[in-house]
Amino acid sequence: MADFVVEARTDFSNDVSKQPVLEVRDLVVRFERADGVVHAVNGVDFAVRPGEWLGIIGESGSGKSVTLMSILGLLGEGGRVIRGNAWFNGVDLVQLSDRQLRTVRGKDIGVVFQNLAEGFNPYLPIGSQIAEVLVNHRLCTRRTAHRRVIEFMHELGIADAKARFQQYPHELSGGMRQRAMIASAIVSEPKVIFADEPTTALDSTVQMQVLALLTDICRKRGTAVVMVTHDLGVAAHTCDRIVVMYGGVVMEEAPIDEFLQFPTHPYTLGLRAASFDPEQPDRPLRPIPGVAPVLLEAPRGCPFAPRCHMATTVCRERLPALRQTRPEHRVACHHVQGENEHEPYPIP
Known part of the structure; x- marks a missing residue:
């Protein structure tokens, strides 16, 4: 279990005024395979309020990551949502087309992926990829986007951010790439961030630093976080509330x-x-x-x-x-x- 200290948690115990920013109800997900149908998620319910950290924990194969990816429409081949709802800003994300979901992903819901290799295009500079989040969602001009990205990279502890902006993913260490991915997830000021095992590939020291940075920057902005992890120590030190999953x-x-x-x-x-x-x-x-x-x-x-x-x-x-x-x-x-x-x- 990780042993580190982060900023004090938000106390939601007596705060009934905060309505959920994301509410998932009776979510059921199946995958069709050659050897049969995998019943990956079986009636999952949870909600997360503004500024809250919700941790979803469990062993590999418990349905944690599939739950988040299904909400974002990123299940891949053979996967589909059978029933259920994911209410966000009064809209059921499950009912949206892929084109409609693209207007939500990256803008209103940021994502920190588990696999660093899949998070960035290896053929493009890191900074320009992060800036594309702002440009594609028409949040600002490209010049303004470049400036904001450099500011975010600096805030996330990326030394010499202007130079790093021009570097390619393979030129950064694992810790720096993860910081860059966090910048990509939060640069558009989303209401919710999905963090799928955000520090699994990092050593324990860098893990502490990255989690502390992510916690600090999200709490300052009131951003809700849904974090998938198998590490009870990480969950205990960062999350306000825990959901334990097993067998979907x-x-x-x-x-x-x-x-x-x-x-x-x-x-x-x-x-x-x-x-x-x-x-x-x-x-x-x-x-x-x-x-x-x-x-x-x-x-x-x-x-x-x-x-x-x-x-x-x-x-x-x-x-x-x-x-x-x-x-x-x-x-x-x-x-x-x-x-x-x-x-x-x-x-x-």
């Missing part, structure tokens, strides 16, 4: 402090047990037994049941609904107790 389903959702103090779903507890805790450096790591499902069939019961030490017959036969266990804390488990009766499960 939301297992648990809670404000970060509540999540850390009262983790409830057996899968969440398994993730905690398998993650390094800097406050307990001598605690042995305990991996979750079994493997993640392939999802070539729609989950009949809880997708985690085959790996869960708490599973009973009802878990294997019926998919549990998200139930509120505490204020703003929801858990999808047949064995969870109701509000005011909350007791966290023991770690197996």
